[in-house]
Amino acid sequence: MISILSVEIPYWGQTTFRVLGGLAAVLLPAGALVYIYLFKLMSFVQSRLGPMEAGPAGSLQLLAEVGKAFQKEDIFPRKADKLVFAAAPFVVLMSTFLLILVVPFGPDAWFVNLDTGIFFALAVSSVSVIGILMAGWASASKYSLLGGLRAAGQLIAYELPLVLAVMGVVIQAGTLNMQEIVYAQAEGEIFGISGIGNPFIITQFIGFAIFLIAMQAELTQPPFDMPVAESELVSGYMTEYSGIRFLLFFIGEFATAGVFSMIASVLFLGGWWVPGLDPDSNLFNILGPAVLFGKVMLVTFLIFWFRFTYPRFREDQLQKLAWKVLIPLSLVNIVATGILKVVF
């Protein structure tokens, strides 16, 4: 029984708190990075200001967009498979909400502390493929179908480097538990130098790079945005969606970016912990989420920087990159990590 300020909370209360917390943990970072990066930074790169009218410096633009999407007609194509078509965005979003479950925000701040945390996260991240395939098939549109197929092929291909990149961290930390991984980084030491801990980005830099690239592909962000390529497939599997369902896809895309960045931060950047502070101190239950958010913004900055700099790959080039470069590289990384782990 969990208690907050020595008040016992019944089961349904806990559940409500967790659901609300999950919503906040998914949507707030998503909104923040859509505004800061997609709206503003991208505009600055392109010598313009971006949204300026809604709220101070356009900061309420996203709310306005949500309001707009709610007003719009929810269009179903005539030949669409209604039920599947309607359910697809929710399946995609569901995978995001399942992902947030295992992310730790502080020593005692977490939703569920699974022993197999990172394994669970990688497993549920593949659920979104189902949603995308559903959307692609149910839309009864060739562009959607092609987009769905491409998405599925891409997500399957990049699941592997993603998992293999994580393996290095798991070997080094000796656990699958996300919380334990944070502790392993906080209490670890690099080549005998202790005190500052060991964020795994230092020892697992190749793993981090591979994870970042695979993550970019999992999120279908440029240069891996073939499934939604708007110049050829006209948004791919999202082509036929409008209004609130399109918004769900849109939110899902950036919420997943946020949550994946959280996982990347936990795995490679030390999660909620800051070097030099005692990881067991109660301070981190308050400070932790903010620290994690800061690290998430760092990782997503990279994602978005790539997004507005690079053109996209062709589907076969993308597969080649996964199978011929990333997977061998990550296998080498695993072997090297294993050897080093045994030696030291």
Added chain:
Amino acid sequence: MIAALVAQAANPLTSSEFDIPENIAFAIIAGLMLFSAIKMVTTGNVMHAALYLVIVLAGVSALFILLGSDFVGATQIMVYIGAIIVLFLFGIMLTRAQMGDDDSVESERRTMGAIVGLLLMVVMGYALVDGFRNEELVFGEPEQVRYVVTEVALGDLPTPVRDAFDRFDGLPDSTMVELSEAEVEGLPIEVARRVPGAELFGNNKEIADSIFSQYIVAFEAVSVLLLAALIGAVVVARKE
């Protein structure tokens, strides 16, 4: 001295209370699974059938997690939903992605299917009954409690624990042993660091140990079989 002896972990089935939320969850999941399973075999649309299968498999995974074995649950999602069903859907979309019902799905061998299903149920039911023959589901105080013992120096252990280790002959230095309440009495329980959540779930080490010790031959045999299947698929697909 025992470096760390980590906290109590209760198997949900043997936990002290009759857990109401858990039972409600089980009922919902089981109902959904039954419904989807029936729909899966009766629907005329291949795509829908595959999607109903997703619900069934997700339900299985949810049940595993409900039972506290999150590793198997996650594996279920990763392997079945993340890979196999995706390949199903992939294949369906590549070959026969038409909308609406498909008559060719309606099979005349339904009775045969039903018989096979029934047979399967009988066999599995028998195996289940046989496996747990005389065991009863215990509510209330359990006799055996699971403890997770880590970083144990065997010499420092008190006798009952060492006995327990002997039962599992030559286990590695970090494992899980089952001790009775009486055996635990005299143990110096020292929790080095609280591992949150360990009290709910905590058996992937057990699975890993059993895979790589007890079932290593079977495990490797299955891997070789899969490799053979993979090569076979490549050979069949390439006609040249």
Added chain:
Amino acid sequence: MGLVPGMIKGLGVTAKSAIETIFPDGPLKPPSPSKGAVTIQYPHEKEAPAPRARGVIALQEDNCTACMLCARECPDWCIYIEGHKEKAPPRRAGGKPRQKNKLDRFDIDFALCMYCGICVEVCPFDALFWSPEYEFSEPRIADLLHDKSRLAEWMETVPDFESYESGSEAKVRKVPR
């Protein structure tokens, strides 16, 4: 040329562009993206088009003699002119009363207009001018038909003719006001 250089350079280009937009005065000064951006926040500030810009056609009614040249030369016939003759008082005392073409109707349908400027060019009496004013959109397409009073209003916004670049032999004309 490995895999890295070209892609890293690209990142540099975008980063530099963003920094130039956020810090137009240099990286140590306070950021002011609204200065660094090339765009203009339109309803709040207006861009001034070139004086020659063809925004809307203004009519100097006194100069018009309803000669119909503009209406005839218009490639899509969007100018409607009606006029009648009337006697004007003589220029000198005791002279014969002059005959003058009085303009009844001078409409330009800006929904049809191609903004080619032929009417302005062919007008022999300096009655039509281009104004760079561009804010005359209407919710109803019929309201884009500007009658002669509306066209005359635009006269205020007509800028003076620019002087020419050196080496030109063209004479700078004057806008009658």
Added chain:
Amino acid sequence: MTTQIPDLSEQEQLRYISQQAADARVNVEIETEGMTLNLGPQHPATHGTLRIIAKLDGEQVVAAEPVMGYMHRGYEKLAEVRTYPQVTTLVNRIDWVGSFANETPFILAAEKLMEVEAPPRAQYIRTILHEMSRIANVILGIGDMGVQVGAVTPIFFAFRDREYVLNQIEAVTGGRFHPNFDRIGGLKDDLPAGWIQNTKNAMEKVRDFCDQIEELMYGNEIFQARTRGIGIIPKDVGLAYGLSGVNIRGSGVDWDVRRDNMSPGLVYDQVDWKVWTHPDGDSYSRMWVRLQEVREGTKIVDQLLDQIPSGPIMAKVPRIIKVPAGEAYVETENPLGVMGYYVVSKGDLNPYRVKIRSASFNNVSITPWLLKGVYVPDIITILGSLYFILGDIDR
């Protein structure tokens, strides 16, 4: 700054082509279901209302057919019922991003029939504006190629820097897109004060853009992977389909109407410039030649601005223009390729018949040959690298 890239040898070109054929054969064996994909008439990659019917096998194109005419506006016929001065206002809507260049060949054809020649100052300004519309047009094409391969930023850079050029065109002609500035026998008006210096500044901005885009886009390995060795047009095939402009120069044909067949009335022979070619014939080489042409264009403009002679801008022509009976064909090197007007006059106020040879129509007609065997994403990059304007196809 110019990146020199190693050329593909002829052998490699051939290998690419035979590879495509082999790929197509292999896929037939596996027997996946064919699919017809309609790219367009409303599609982001077709710059308007071009429709491409692509028969697909998986993601590979088995056959592609462009369907034109969704935006036909009948300018050839309209021109027959318009007087000569009115025609210029119509024709600059053909290739709407490089509009001044559309007027030039028509006016030159009319001048040829009337046997008048514009004064030198008018000729210089005409050439400058012609070259500036090329720059404005091609910049957009380069940025648009960025969109086609999925990069979001180049198009914004292109729009940003094209604006400087358009502002200068507007300052002298009054119209950003539809200048209607060329007149038979000269120009409508002279340059406003300060224009020369402002234009030089704009050209500097364009050169900066070229450097920027070269680093951002051309140097990017993904861009090169998407365009190099893709959509190769061999020399003879390109010539057989009547390709012109950059598209044929990108295949190594050293042919530029500005240099080889310059019609009187333009002064390209007064400046020092170079015709860029590239032997590869793939998408990348076409885009590369485009970029070099923009650079070369800024050089031409700069030189011409320094050389503008003083004098009148209008030759002596009657107030009401009647073109004597006869036929004339004039072609110029327009941003998209060779554009020619065949004007038949019966001595009236109107031309009796105008035949417009627009570059994009021929450039697009190679697509059935070119798109065979490529992947769906390559359709887009190939179309982007051919760079056509729909108005230039459906006149």
